[in-house]
Amino acid sequence: MKQRKIFILFIISIFVSSCTTVLNSPKIDYLTSNYCQPTIEYDYSKLEVFPNKTSNNDSILKANLSQHDILISKAIGIESYLAEYLQIKKDTLKRLVLKQKITDRLILTSIEINALASELDCNGERIDKLANFINDINNKKTRNLTVASVTIGALTTVATVLIKNNNASDIVGVSGGLVSAGLGALTIAPKGKKINLKLERNLLRNIWFNDNSNGAYPNSIWAILNEKQFSNSGKNDLQESIKNRWLQYNFDGKIDAQTEKLFFYDGGIYSADDLSSRANMLNELQATVRSLEQDLKSLSVRLNSI
Numbered sequence: 557m558k559q560r561k562i563f564i565l566f567i568i569s570i571f572v573s574s575c576t577t578v579l580n581s582p583k584i585d586y587l588t589s590n591y592c593q594p595t596i597e598y599d600y601s602k603l604e605v606f607p608n609k610t611s612n613n614d615s616i617l618k619a620n621l622s623q624h625d626i627l628i629s630k631a632i633g634i635e636s637y638l639a640e641y642l643q644i645k646k647d648t649l650k651r652l653v654l655k656q657k658i659t660d661r662l663i664l665t666s667i668e669i670n671a672l673a674s675e676l677d678c679n680g681e682r683i684d685k686l687a688n689f690i691n692d693i694n695n696k697k698t699r700n701l702t703v704a705s706v707t708i709g710a711l712t713t714v715a716t717v718l719i720k721n722n723n724a725s726d727i728v729g730v731s732g733g734l735v736s737a738g739l740g741a742l743t744i745a746p747k748g749k750k751i752n753l754k755l756e757r758n759l760l761r762n763i764w765f766n767d768n769s770n771g772a773y774p775n776s777i778w779a780i781l782n783e784k785q786f787s788n789s790g791k792n793d794l795q796e797s798i799k800n801r802w803l804q805y806n807f808d809g810k811i812d813a814q815t816e817k818l819f820f821y822d823g824g825i826y827s828a829d830d831l832s833s834r835a836n837m838l839n840e841l842q843a844t845v846r847s848l849e850q851d852l853k854s855l856s857v858r859l860n861s862i
Contacts, residue, residue: 592678631779676842687831755823
């Protein structure tokens with residue numbers, strides 16, 4: 557009877573120790589703090605003050621640029637500069653001034669693209685490192701459970717042979733079998749460790765809800781992401797396309813309120829799989845943002861030929 561109690565307590569202790577726990581350590585604290593966030597808040601308000609548009613801007617631009625390049629020029633705020641530049645033929649100095657303003661805005665937009673992409677890249681690496689850290693802990697735990705299961709099974713076999721008392725031998729055999737089976741079950745479906753990740757600046761949220769009211773994305777980039785003609789299909793804009801891919805490939809076509817809150821609000825308790833999904837989403841968004849350089853290149857090449 558005493559042996560039975562000991563084994564039962566042992567089984568309980570194993571299952572209790574295997575319950576999911578939230579990790580807390582200096583390594584976790586370092587990686588859960590968003591060191592990728594900009595150290596200053598950018599002021600885009602002055603960039604929104606462009607020269608007044610003239611009534612014949614569209615006709616002048618259409619005569620010299622593709623619709624794609626016209627949309628880019630509007631998104632980055634050089635539409636009026638371009639229209640005026642294209643009208644001037646003899647005033648070389650004024651053309652040079654306008655050309656410099658246009659070039660400055662192209663350079664600034666390129667910097668904005670690279671700055672946003674760098675923040676996404678940094679966060680993707682940070683979250684991926686967290687996922688790998690937790691996976692390493694979970695894998696080590698699984699290995700330990702496997703070793704313990706094999707060891708318990710071997711010891712139980714030996715004990716049942718050595719114990720001469722039939723009742724005691726049966727108790728040890730049954731209890732040891734239960735413990736070994738319990739350990740084996742835990743290796744099949746282990747309850748992995750998790751971490752608490754708070755998201756003060758969640759760049760995925762703007763895309764998911766199509767809302768940039770917090771100004772996390774520069775207005776020029778946000779305008780491009782919300783223009784259908786900048787996508788290959790032309791049916792959905794880039795923001796919609798990204799969201800649809802996330803929905804299909806990360807959430808199997810549907811998402812519940814709890815998961816939506818975890819990924820697109822202020823964070824919460826993440827498993828290693830959740831973190832891997834988040835890292836993939838950040839990397840995918842980064843790739844899309846970097847691809848906007850191709851649109852700038854198209855306009856730049858055309859301007860140099862005018």
